Amino acid sequence: MSSAETEALRAFYVGSRQHLYTYAVSITGNRESAEDAIHGVFEQLLRRGKLPAELRPYVFRCVRNAALDALRRTKVRLDSIFEVTAVLDGRGPPPAFQSDEIERWLQTLSPDEHETIVLKIYSDLTFQQIADLRQVPLPTVASWYRRGLDKLRTLVTTDTP
């Protein structure tokens, strides 16, 4: 890989590290495994001869595969995608709902609904990019997202203090 491509990949990592990390943790449920998956993906990409034209969906797909492999190995899902100390550290106003509560809501969704919501809201992917990543039609992705939000809306209404 040329030094220009290496730099492009580095810039992509710096700009997308949070998105990739949240996505990987949402699949593995384990922060350490998620970090290993991300690191392994970038190591493999650097060994490749050339980067793909569409880097963003490609890297997300690689991270997804690596995270699913890690999940199959560990089978333990304990870690949240949220920062659990958000309420206690005094940074900003306390949220209306605790992160563990929202994590519990997300766990009630189907895996497809959960993954789509994470990708859309936290990884900043469009429906089309998610459809390309999951290799499903765009209406399917939109349907997963809508159904997931409908379920969450019911839970919000029920749990509102």
Next chain:
Amino acid sequence: MNEPERILANQRLAAPSAALDRRMHDTFSAATRTPPSPRRTSHWWWLGALAATGAIVALLLVAPWPRYPRSEQMVYRIEAKGPMRQLLLEPPANANRLPRLVVNGSTP
């Protein structure tokens, strides 16, 4: 943005650790220092081997070496002996055609 989306978007996310950033920094630095990877080198080896094979095949095709044995004219004389010779030389008057000659045995 509706209510569930707003609630989700307002949550603070767990961030990747400093250890991951260090590992990534080391990996990128090593990649910048490393010359073409072994995979790329082996790619050139394959190309070289392919070119060498092609050259050998082309050489064999245009070489002046005889690929088949030279053809030679061979003449076989078959002589009938005994009663067969008699039949061939003096066929019976009632025979309107020559007896069928069958030769058994391996040919050279």
